Amino acid sequence: MENIKNLPIDIQNSKLLDWLLDRRHCNVKWQSAVKVIREKINAAIQDMPENEEIKQLLSGSYIHYFHCLRIVEILKGTEASSKNIFGRYSSQRMKDWQEIVSLYEADNVYLAEVASLLIRNVSYEGPALRKQLAKAQQLQQELSRREVECQSSAAELRERYFAACKQYGITGDNVPRELQALVKDLPAVLDEVGKDAAKLEEQIQLYAAFTKFVCDWSEPVLPMLTFAQKRGNTTFYEWRTGKVPTVVEGPVLEEALSESVADDAIDWGDCEEAPIEIEIVDAGTNCPEGVARGEDALSILENSQSRSQFIDELMELEVFLTQRISEMGEESDVVAMSQFQLAPSVIQNQTREHVRETLSEVQDLLGRLTSLRMQHLFMIQASPRYVERVSEVLRQKLKQADILVLKAATMAERRQEALQEQSRLEPRVDLLAGRTRELQKLTEADISKRYHNRPVNLMGVNI
Numbered sequence: 001m002e003n004i005k006n007l008p009i010d011i012q013n014s015k016l017l018d019w020l021l022d023r024r025h026c027n028v029k030w031q032s033a034v035k036v037i038r039e040k041i042n043a044a045i046q047d048m049p050e051n052e053e054i055k056q057l058l059s060g061s062y063i064h065y066f067h068c069l070r071i072v073e074i075l076k077g078t079e080a081s082s083k084n085i086f087g088r089y090s091s092q093r094m095k096d097w098q099e100i101v102s103l104y105e106a107d108n109v110y111l112a113e114v115a116s117l118l119i120r121n122v123s124y125e126g127p128a129l130r131k132q133l134a135k136a137q138q139l140q141q142e143l144s145r146r147e148v149e150c151q152s153s154a155a156e157l158r159e160r161y162f163a164a165c166k167q168y169g170i171t172g173d174n175v176p177r178e179l180q181a182l183v184k185d186l187p188a189v190l191d192e193v194g195k196d197a198a199k200l201e202e203q204i205q206l207y208a209a210f211t212k213f214v215c216d217w218s219e220p221v222l223p224m225l226t227f228a229q230k231r232g233n234t235t236f237y238e239w240r241t242g243k244v245p246t247v248v249e250g251p252v253l254e255e256a257l258s259e260s261v262a263d264d265a266i267d268w269g270d271c272e273e274a275p276i277e278i279e280i281v282d283a284g285t286n287c288p289e290g291v292a293r294g295e296d297a298l299s300i301l302e303n304s305q306s307r308s309q310f311i312d313e314l315m316e317l318e319v320f321l322t323q324r325i326s327e328m329g330e331e332s333d334v335v336a337m338s339q340f341q342l343a344p345s346v347i348q349n350q351t352r353e354h355v356r357e358t359l360s361e362v363q364d365l366l367g368r369l370t371s372l373r374m375q376h377l378f379m380i381q382a383s384p385r386y387v388e389r390v391s392e393v394l395r396q397k398l399k400q401a402d403i404l405v406l407k408a409a410t411m412a413e414r415r416q417e418a419l420q421e422q423s424r425l426e427p428r429v430d431l432l433a434g435r436t437r438e439l440q441k442l443t444e445a446d447i448s449k450r451y452h453n454r455p456v457n458l459m460g461v462n463i
Contacts, residue, residue, distance in 0.1 A: 008455040009447065013122055016443075016458065017115040020108075025450065030112035037103050041068070044096040049078040061435065064117060065101070065110030066442050072097050114443050118461065121436045126463035129429045136422040140415050147411035154404035157397055168373045176391045183380050190301040193368055194233025200317070200365075201229055203358045207320050209344045222317060224309045228300060236303040237292035246290035248297050276379060276386065304382065307369070314366045321359040328352040433463035 011019050020026045041063055048054055054074055057067050079091040104110035165172035169182065204222055211217040220226065227239055237245045300306040329352060368374065379386045444456040
């Protein structure tokens with residue numbers, strides 16, 4: 001018998017109410033009784049004395065039997081003056097709460113209600129709060145990730161913008177005007193290329209001698225390079241007619257930039273994506289003798305037709321010199337040496353290292369004319385509207401960077417809101433957990449008294 005008294009009573013929390021009903025500790029109609037009690041509690045709390053502890057008991061929590069017991073104890077102090085000679089209270093407040101306690105204790109209604117509260121806290125209220133808390137934490141992580149992505153993408157777009165500006169030699173403060181300014185300097189740049197073409201005399205002579213010796217080629221080779229090597233970057237009219245013009249009427253540049261584009265900062269991204277529509281000025285036709293007009297007035301490196309030929313011939317010369325360097329590395333045997341015994345001195349006197357040096361001069365000129373920067377300058381020169389079209393496309397990219405910055409700021413605001421939600425939920429979770437543990441202990445103690453103080457363990461009470 002003594003051993004039985006020490007045996008604990010283990011009750012699964014989710015089965016607590018069924019356990020109490022099965023053992024007839026509570027009536028199956030307890031909910032109807034609770035409904036009446038709740039109405040009386042709602043009426044009683046409308047008239048309460050000024051007491052801090054009562055305020056705490058009534059603030060935001062479900063008022064159950066054990067709260068009511070404590071309220072009665074407090075009222076014994078606040079309502080002491082209403083106690084008559086028979087030890088009864090004439091205070092209506094005390095009568096109301098004593099009635100509520102009595103109704104709770106009839107058929108152990110309070111025990112069924114507390115069991116229901118424990119089940120609801122553990123199975124529904126707690127998981128729901130935990131879910132909301134986890135959602136707020138997960139949302140913060142997601143928003144933080146998206147915020148970083150937006151900031152990174154915006155920074156990347158701006159880096160591309162300024163890298164492109166640096167590549168084209170502009171600051172990026174006002175791309176259209178800066179590009180137009182570069183175009184004004186283009187003739188001087190091309191004149192420098194034309195002057196440096198004079199250094200190609202040896203390469204041209206080597207190529208001409210080699211083709212004549214090996215192929216018995218009688219036609220002139222590299223006519224445009226030969227012309228530029230002798231005359232420089234002269235007018236297309238002079239190349240076409242062989243005569244120096246007496247009058248040069250240069251084309252009038254069209255001001256095609258709108259104020260909206262010209263005054264805005266532009267995202268100078270991948271210019272290859274810009275729609276290209278180039279307007280070609282008609283060549284001068286039916287002009288008086290000696291007058292260079294239209295395309296004729298352009299220099300041979302400004303004119304797209306002659307410039308293309310100039311570049312093609314540079315590439316032809318580059319291929320020849322590259323091949324010659326390769327062949328010279330294989331001409332160490334007697335047969336190869338005897339093959340060039342009758343070659344002109346300009347061929348025999350060449351060394352492989354010297355040919356490499358002449359090749360680098362050709363490649364330097366070629367690079368200066370075919371760089372991305374020069375390609376765009378030629379397009380701008382051919383059609384001023386090209387600046388407007390490209391600038392508009394690129395401006396959209398800079399706008400995208402601004403939009404991403406705004407999105408990052410929005411993500412930061414939402415993340416802060418989620419953090420505030422977390423801060424609001426965490427105390428609620430802790431409060432619910434504390435109240436649930438308190439109910440657990442009170443319920444365990446109550447049931448223990450009914451079984452000769454045997455230990456009672458409510459299992460699975462976790463918030």
